[in-house]
Amino acid sequence: MNELTDQFSIADVITKDLINLDLKAQNKEDAIIELSQMLFDKGIINSVDDFSKDVFGREKEGMTGLGQGTAIPHGKSDSVVKTSLAIGRTNLPIKWESLDEKPVNIIILFAVRNTDANTVHIKLLQRVAMLLADEDFIHHLHTVESKDKMLELLSKEPTE
Amino acid sequence: MKIIGVAACTSGIAHTYIAKGKIVKAAQALGHTANIETQGTIGTEDELTPEEIKAADVVIIAADIKIGGRERFKGKKIVEVPTSMVIKAPKGLIKKIEEELKK
Numbered sequence: 001m002n003e004l005t006d007q008f009s010i011a012d013v014i015t016k017d018l019i020n021l022d023l024k025a026q027n028k029e030d031a032i033i034e035l036s037q038m039l040f041d042k043g044i045i046n047s048v049d050d051f052s053k054d055v056f057g058r059e060k061e062g063m064t065g066l067g068q069g070t071a072i073p074h075g076k077s078d079s080v081v082k083t084s085l086a087i088g089r090t091n092l093p094i095k096w097e098s099l100d101e102k103p104v105n106i107i108i109l110f111a112v113r114n115t116d117a118n119t120v121h122i123k124l125l126q127r128v129a130m131l132l133a134d135e136d137f138i139h140h141l142h143t144v145e146s147k148d149k150m151l152e153l154l155s156k157e158p159t160e
Numbered sequence: 161m162k163i164i165g166v167a168a169c170t171s172g173i174a175h176t177y178i179a180k181g182k183i184v185k186a187a188q189a190l191g192h193t194a195n196i197e198t199q200g201t202i203g204t205e206d207e208l209t210p211e212e213i214k215a216a217d218v219v220i221i222a223a224d225i226k227i228g229g230r231e232r233f234k235g236k237k238i239v240e241v242p243t244s245m246v247i248k249a250p251k252g253l254i255k256k257i258e259e260e261l262k263k
Contacts, residue, residue: 058170058171061170061171062170062224062244063244064174066178066247067247067248072174072175072178074171074173074174076171076173076201099244099247099248100248110173110174112171112173112201119202122173122201122202123202125173125174126173126174126177126198126200129173129174129175129176129177129178129181130177130178130180130181131181132174132178132181133177133178133179133180133181133182133184133185133247134181134185158181
């Protein structure tokens with residue numbers, strides 16, 4: 001994993017434009033659409049409809065709420081042009097199927113290309129998933145005050 | 161104890177790696193070691209070696225799908241759980257295994 005950090009940075013899968021710390025959505029569907037729209041605006045997906053349909057499809061297969069107010073909806077879809085992340089934080093928690101049965105206010109949407117020859121991007125997503133195993137990291141997701149701080153947090157090396 | 165295991169989820173993008181992280185952290189916190197292989201969308205990573213398998217006290221299969229290479233663990237104590245269980249209560253799972261192995 002160290003080699004990866006030397007050559008590639010989290011900036012390859014997420015930028016400030018893909019972070020919204022003031023998400024307006026008040027329910028799960030709207031949150032996924034709002035984040036998908038951000039991905040569309042940056043040319044990362046070519047259809048909000050097609051992509052969000054894949055994300056909703058994945059939601060039916062099993063819960064994506066991890067507990068501690070965090071959810072990781074994800075879609076592997078033909079509509080994804082470049083494997084990326086979008087992160088949203090809502091002021092009020094929204095209802096979500098979660099392991100601790102509590103609502104969420106941090107939503108990390110994973111957009112993965114159906115056939116990605118570039119495994120680097122997927123590995124960067126995996127690193128973020130590894131970070132999510134760390135309770136301190138999740139605590140910081142709730143408290144970071146700016147997009148810059150969020151990017152800094154995401155660039156952390158997962159500890160094992 | 162020496163824990164080894166395999167993590168695999170439906171889409172192989174996120175839960176697999178969170179499960180791995182949770183097992184490794186919980187194992188370390190409780191004074192054990194854990195080597196977890198991931199079978200994800202880009203294939204197998206951190207593949208378990210025959211030596212690691214031989215030395216292991218227990219195998220945790222944290223999977224929502226059928227894993228590859230299960231026959232490698234023949235004769236080993238295997239604990240099979242969904243990834244959600246490992247993500248939710250990793251320490252609880254390891255403590256339960258500690259109890260089981262004492263019997």
